[in-house]
Amino acid sequence: MIIYGVALLAICTLAGVITGDMLGVLLGVKSNVGGVGIAMILLICARLYRGRHGGLSKDCEMGVGFWGALYIPVVVAMAAQQNVVTALHGGPVAVIAAIGSVLICGATIALISRTHKGEPLPPEVPVTAQPLGAR
Structure with a gap:
């Protein structure tokens, strides 16, 4: 249910x-x-x-x-x-942390996309077509 x-x-x-x-x-x-x-x-x-x-x-x-x-x-x-306004008035640490996390995430995604040389994933098989013990 x-x-x-x-x-x-x-x-x-x-x-x-x-x-x-x-x-x-x-x-x-x-x-x-x-x-x-x-x-x-x-x-x-x-x-x-x-x-x-x-x-x-x-x-x-x-x-x-x-x-x-x-x-x-x-x-x-x-x-x-x-409380974003208070965080911004409290000092530049919140802004530096936000910008830093965006830059690190962007660099990580770029690194993964450039280093991944594998083949694309195979087409997804519907769950109903798999045997019960295959999950």
């Missing part, structure tokens, strides 16, 4: 928020540190684990896929609500 996908998402979100709050306390920051990202990683890991061990029905997988697809815009919206 699709509701199980929602339940899995809720469990991962709660675990991520609690872990992010604990990280914030450990680091001495008065906020959640990476809770949404941790929740997303937990959702991906739980989905892969349950899918490999046969514990994820088709409806549950559809529910997890649906909410997983909606999760990225939620993360973007939450990041947009961060």
Whole structure:
């Protein structure tokens, strides 16, 4: 049932928020540190684990896929609500970090695209055509 996908998402979100709050306390920051990202990683890991061990029905997988697809815009919206104005007024560190991360990501993508000399991936085989044990 699709509701199980929602339940899995809720469990991962709660675990991520609690872990992010604990990280914030450990680091001495008065906020959640990476809770949404941790929740997303937990959702991906739980989905892969349950899918490999046969514990994820088709409806549950559809529910997890649906909410997983909606999760990225939620993360973007939450990041947009961060106090960017205060960070910019607090000093140039935020601007330097943002520019640096964009440059590093761009350089990494360029390096990977230039060094990858392999053949293109084979066409994707539909999941229904694979034997049950091949997942």
